[in-house]
Amino acid sequence: MGTMSIDELVGRQNRDGGWPYIRGASWTEPTVYAVLALWAAGETEYARRGLRWIVRNGRTDGGWPAQPGIDQSTWVTALVALLPPEQLGQEAHGRAIAWLLGMTGEESTLTYRMREWLLGNSRLAEREPAGWPWVPGTAAWVGPTSLAILALEREHSRRPRAEVRRRVEEGRGFLIQRMCHDGGWNHGSVRALGYESRPYPETTGQALAALRGVRSAEVEKGLTVARRFLAECRSAEALNWLRLGLLAHQELPAGYCAPAGVTNRTLPDGSLDMLVSAVQAGSDLFWS
């Protein structure tokens, strides 16, 4: 794999302390992954600058925007909540967790379900387990739900709370319901107009990471699909998530190395590669 070095990651830090996806202005997602990767590597000085950038850009509602200047908190709040509270700050971290707990896909809200019931489209009692949306006011999908579960699971391991446990379990229920017919996950559309949809490697890895510790026939099907993807896939982003998903279930082949020629295309790809390699080496970055 075309790995990214710590020096390269440091060299691409913007003056404001954040990181871009590839080049340009700083975004929340690449900055969180870079901070996590640098912290894991012991490069605390650059990580602290990144943390200060993240803290500066938190919004008053407790969430984070994808980029400063965007006036809406979104899915990236789950990534920020993955940062340890002692790094992010207890208050900011607590507010990020509260934002996540208060967020569901719009289809799970009482207002939406009432409207659907009044239109005769559903029974009021019918309710799919709640997942998380990319942006508030829209439906829940596999990607943001997986990230929110990872953040809340980590929070629960620090400070067990029934509310956090309930949302994690419900989110996992959402993932199980959104599994493709033959196993694995795509963005979250199992079928459209009666046609079965196919799974993707990256979202299969994300969902499996979020389903860590779950034993079920669905998870087994997902793992079978993930192993197949791992052998075929040539995308760094997808391989990073597949590795993490398989590691979560102790199913990554021992000594696994990504095939030659796979290139980290973006800074998050490079940072995530470092993080997953650390997990592969025994770190519990994502789980504790």
Added chain:
Amino acid sequence: MQKTITRRELLAAAAGAAALSACNVQKPVAPARVSVVRAASYDQSVYGTVRRLLDEHRVEVTGRNVVLKPNLVEFEPESSINTNPLVVHAALEALRARGAASVRIAEGPGHRRNTLDLAEAAGYFKTVPHFEDLFVDLNLDDVSRVNPPRQFSRMKKLYLPNTALGADLLVSMPKMKTHHWVGATLSMKNLFGVVPGGVYGWPKNMLHWAGIEESIADLHALFPRQFAIVDGIVGMQGNGPIQGVPKKVGVLVAGADPVAVDATCCRIMRIDPMRIGYLRLASEEAEAYISERNIQQTGESIASVETPFDLIPEFQSIRLENS
């Protein structure tokens, strides 16, 4: 058995009723020129064909910054899901030859995050020299806030990539495909790819909640400097835009007015453009640039190239024969 009316049928009926009510509207408009040219296969002759298309339309790009926006959807190089890279490279070379200051290729896929990997699988790295240097992932580009000027949808504001907003000319280069929500996906629907996943996610579900047809019309209005080249050499029929099957048509369709270009493509596919909701919304007047009488068509006649596309049952009502 009780027959229930689906939302799609309701929309189709509304569009039909609107079409009937608009029959008497005769406001004259300057005709939009649309070219339909034969292109039998993805071979070297495509370069000359695209060059002649741009010549015919006198596309003025001297000293200007041009962005080519293909449609990249999935990792399926053998399928007809993505715009063929040869067509995009042909446009890139032709626009450079016409004096463009810069020509970039930019796309932001709706479902897959790994855009460069997707482009590689679709053959772009092999076909377009220095592709990575020319390419901008619109999902991850820096953004600016804009307000849709027409507000067809519920979107009051939108963050869009600076590369697309800053283009002097945005060339929409879609694949000619059916679409299981809006009937057909052509140059206008292709603009969903400029909405950044980095802000709105994968999929860009906000557009669906704001109204798909209305969002297409809003995006169209946000980019007034467009040219469209539709890859209809091999399109996709049936359950498009992802799970359909290839349909050979053997044409490229081009013009400066995306509404007129898309309406012409619909007719080639034997779809009634009057029943495509976003075309009606985006048209300034009831029939402007959808109506054949307002399109100055050059090249092949529709009759000589028309190729009925298979439609899923939910969209049988938009077939021209059923209108």
